[in-house]
Structures are given as C-alpha cells and as structure tokens.
Amino acid sequence: NDTAIALDQAQDTRFTPHMxxxxxxxxxxxxxxxxxxxxxxxxxxxxxxxxxxxDPEYDLSIGLDGMDVVQENLRSLCVWKYHETNF
Numbered sequence: 663n664d665t666a667i668a669l670d671q672a673q674d675t676r677f678t679p680h681m682x683x684x685x686x687x688x689x690x691x692x693x694x695x696x697x698x699x700x701x702x703x704x705x706x707x708x709x710x711x712x713x714x715x716x717d718p719e720y721d722l723s724i725g726l727d728g729m730d731v732v733q734e735n736l737r738s739l740c741v742w743k744y745h746e747t748n749f
C-alpha cells in the first residue's frame with residue numbers, strides 16, 4: 663500500500679478503467695420482427711438490445727440485471743472522462 667501511495671504522489675501512475683460491455687447484435691439481442699424489437703435478452707441489455715452485460719448474480723430472477731451494469735459502467739466512464747479532462 664505504501665508503494666502505491668508513493669507512486670501516486672510522484673505522479674508515476676495512470677489509471678484507465680476497462681468496461682466489459684457485450685455487443686448485443688452478436689447474440690441477436692437486437693432482433694426485430696415486423697419493425698418491432700423482440701428484446702430476447704430482456705433486462706440484460708440497453709438501447710433495444712445493442713449493449714449488454716452479464717447478470718451480476720447469474721440469476722435473472724433476483725437483484726441487479728445486465729442493464730444496470732451497462733448503465734453504471736457508462737456513468738463511471740463519464741465521470742472518469744470528465745475528471746481526466748477537467749483536472
């Protein structure tokens with residue numbers, strides 16, 4: 663821990679977040695029928711099945727969904743980019 667603090671104080675570190683967002687098109691989560699999105703992946707995706715994440719509990723009946731993960735990843739990335747640009 664002391665090493666990490668020393669590197670940070672010397673400005674010898676750089677943090678870059680990595681988000682795991684799945685391409686819903688690859689898994690046919692953006693499937694359409696007669697111009698209507700079928701949403702076969704349900705709550706695991708956002709933007710009509712375009713961006714998806716795995717259910718964090720691996721149980722679709724409880725807790726958070728993949729959609730929640732995608733939205734939180736986007737929020738975190740926006741905060742990180744804003745901070746990097748402005749500070």
